[in-house]
Amino acid sequence: MVRLLAIALCLAAAACSSEGRAPLADVLVERIGALIPGSPPPPSTDGRAEALTRAAVEAAGATLIRAGLAAETGRFVMSGVSENAGFVTYASRLSQSVTLQGGLVTASRGIGFDLLAVEFAANDPVARPRAPDDWPQRVARTYVFPAPDPRGKRVTVTCRFIASGTATLEIVERVHHTRRILERCAGDATFDNLHFADAETGFVWQTQQWLGPRQGAIVVEVIEPFTGE
Amino acid sequence: MRLPLALVIVSAAALTARAEGPGYAFYGGPGLFDIPVAESAEDAELAFSYALLGNTQRTAISFQAVPRVNATIRFATIDDFEPDGSDLSFRSFDLHFQVLDEGRLTPGVAVGFRDVLGDGIYGSEYIVATKEILPGVKLTGGIGWGRLASDAGFDFALSDRRETTDPGGRLQFDSYFQGDAAFFGGLSWATPVKGLTLKAEYVPDAYAGESANSDFDVKSPFNVGATWAPNALFALTGAYLYGDTAALQITFKANPRNPIAPQDLGAGPAPFRARADDAPQNTAWAGQAEIQTALTDALATALEADGILIEEARFQADAVDLYIVNQSIQRTPKAIGRIARILATALPPSVEVFRITPVEDGLPTTTIELRRSALEAQVDRPDATMQSFETARFLDAPARIAGEDVQRLSPQDRFFWSINPRIPLTLFDTDDAADLDAELVAKASVRVARGLSLTGQVSRFVIGSDQETQSTSTSPLPRVRSDADLYFSGRDIELDRLTADYVFKPAPAVYGRLSGGYLERMFGGISGEVLWAPTASDFALGAEVNYARQREFDSPFGFRDYEVVTGHGSLYWDTGLGGIEAQLDVGRYLAKDWGATLTLSRRFANGWDVSGYITQTDVDFDDFGPGSFAKGVRITMPLRWGLPFESRSQATLDLSEFDRDGGARLRVDGRLYERVRDTDVNTLEQQWSGFWQ
Secondary structure (H helix, E strand, O other): OHHHHHHHHHHHHHOEEOOOOOHHHHHHHHHHHOOOOOOOOOOOOOOOOOOOOHHHHHHHOOOEEEEEEOOOOOOEEEEEEEEEOOEEEEEOOOOOEEEEEOOEEEEEEOEEOOEOEEEEOOOOOOOOOOOHHHOOOEEEEEEEEOOOOOOOEEEEEEEEEEEEEEEEEEEOOEEEEEEEEEEEEEEOOOEEEEEEEEOOOOOEEEEEEEEEOOOEEEEEEEEEOOOOO | OEOOHHHHHHHHHOOOOOOOOOOEOOOOOEEOOOOEOOOOOOOOOEEEEEEEEOOEEEEEEEEEEEOOEEEEEEEEEEOOOOOOOOOEEEEEEEEEEEEEOOOOOOOEEEEEEEOOOOOOOOOEEEEEEEEEEEOOEEEEEEEEEEHHHOOOOEEOOOOOOOOOOOOOOOOOOOOOOOOEEEEEEEEEEEOOOOOEEEEEEEOOOOOHHHHHOOOOOOOOOEEEEEEEEEEOOEEEEEEEEOOOEEEEEEEEEEOOOOOOOOOEEOOOOOOOOOOOOOOOOOOHHHHOHHHHHHHHHHHHHHHHOOOEEEEEEEEOOOEEEEEEEEOOOOOHHHHHHHHHHHHHHHOOOOOOEEEEEEEEOOEEOEEEEEEHHHHHHHOOOOOHHHHHHHHOEEEEOOOOOOOOOOEEOOOOOOEEEEEEEEOEEEOOOOOOOOEEOEEEEEEEEEEEEOOEEEEEEEEEEEEOOOOOOOOOOOOOOOOOOOOHHHHOOOOOOEEEEEEEEEEEEEEOOEEEEEEEEEOOOOEEEEEEEEEEOOOOOOEEEEEEEEEEEEEOOOOOOOEEEEEEEEEEEEEEEEEEEOOEEEEEEEEEOOOOOEEEEEEEEEEOOOOOEEEEEEEEEOOOHHHHOOOOOEEEEEEEEEHHHHOOOOOOOEEEEEEEOOOOOOOOOOOOOOOHHHHHHHHOHHHHHHHHHHOOO
């Protein structure tokens, strides 16, 4: 035991380099330091501490969403930073990003385990809004994850929509009358999504969607939608 | 032989993962306690196990090499084995073939060989079947030969079983499935308690050798016990064996395919900004030196956040060339993609072509040419990854960016030093069983010019054995390795390496290296190498010639009389089959023996590499000694696999027979193929799913 302890001390004390510390040690110290009581708090960068008002949203003039992992309570405001063919990428100041097509989450970065892309059908109502009464019974999707192949690891599922009542949402002082629609997906993976789609247009204002087998689900609220302008 | 400490750390850190796959027997391969089962681990799974049973210790590494083949290498020590009370230590190698997978009504069937090369006393063969007969309850039965039939065996063979060859280490065709046979069987029950499996088995093994001269005694052929596997990475087995002794086994598992830490936490890429349709196509900037300098500085600052350094840059009105050093991002395409994002944001709209070339240890390797308009059309679309690969061009990089107005930045990492701990875990040294020591290793490197560097490395044991001063070698060959104990012991500061190294590219697909000085702990000299490795080819050819002289073991700068010209011609082949690569080296070895080394590697896109080699030279088996010929296994684990942030660091576990004189190669740092293979087209393709990450 003494031998092991001596080795552990040697390991803990020894690693250093011309960078001051070994690069690995630098990152570890940075990340672990934040967990140590008494450490100075990191600067607020996520916007959670700031009360978001509709006036501020409109003053910003930006496309905005609020998102966070379903398993966590924290939510981050993300602003639209790029768009291509309707795929809008929203980024936070923590180097995290989410890409949406309509209300469908098609990619995530910087959240843990990346969702590379989602292939969806042309009639997928989550991606291409339509009135809830016109939603198809089911759609097919393929979720793509990192793999040793440019095509990625592909997980194909068929998703069935189940209407489950109505709900009134308020997202940053704006009220939305929505249909609550459960989406039950099965195939190469099994999971449920939950959408709150506008009662008239079918646009998904709030959604909880699967990001992958190791990441779980993300919750997204659309504060200011992308309008193409 | 280095213990990858990080492996232990990351295993402990991932205790929430799910338990799955078969258990591992005390021999290290898939099984209950002693008997095998007809199950396979998940493809590519590695299992590191240590078992203590009676007077026996076994350390084993098992690898699911391909979906139906499992290989296990094991080192065993049996106390009080010999009549004089001395211990027996030996290594052995197992192969397990999953012939049939379990069906709805049919069992899985496997055939296997333990100690297939006859290195020790574990030689046995078996045919085994396993079937889940009730939910969670698996029944295993089989027939075994050799040791697995040493108790209660019956005559079931075409001929008698021959004794293993002396020395061992060779295929034992006269023994396989010969002699008496016996049935064995067992049962396992995955209980409702998470991760807990109860097991029982009947094994007809007499343990004759273990019990002959010790207190160990087989009173019963029945073994019972339990395995607790709280997650996919760790298992603890306890058992009561042979009606005589308690036993314990600890197993760490890892699968290169399944990283255990989040791979992208708070480190997403910069947004990709497309040019406006009506963006002005002004090109006057391209001729202005101050603008080019400003662009280079701005890019260098932006890329530094991802650990990417610019070595050379050339900006033209319609194209940019960058030679970059990727210091931290483990997958090169991810680094390339991040650079492309920055370039798309920063460069004037007239720039359409991005040519980005990674420089690996001073050598430009592959130029990745991307069209900006293609990326703009692809970004964020579902097929963006595949499209970006298909529209990229991959070219052999010239030594330098050609043309005028090339900005060559002075190396930002001109001097590097480090002090790191190292744990040389001796697993396969016949003089010492598994023994845990600790060294401090200090390294310094000065980069004199592009491709030219001076490197020194010293080490000192802080915990370890006393200095050996007397050779214990009985080798009839020149003692090029068998006196290793004289070099690797004691508490003095040892000069491991002091070299000048120069790497260069005489042609886009040709690489060269010259090294001189104290090349390794046991030899100094001059080493020259040339490699032809077109980036888009599955094949590469290399040649290396060295003049080496043996160093004094007790003097940092002195040499002994022994000198040799050694070298090899090498053929490298990326088979394209599941990451399997083959390498054939033919030439002259350190002991002036002539022969060839065949290496098979399975490489993974995330940097894991499991390789095994065999060397056959004109040294006959008797002169070589135990093992008959040189062979070994090497496992490389990228720390990125277990860390939630980017790193190109890696840990290597080298299970070579280091102390044999036959088939010994000079250990030169930074051989060319190792430097360039991570950026050839095949590897880039495997890693390309990271391009948009």
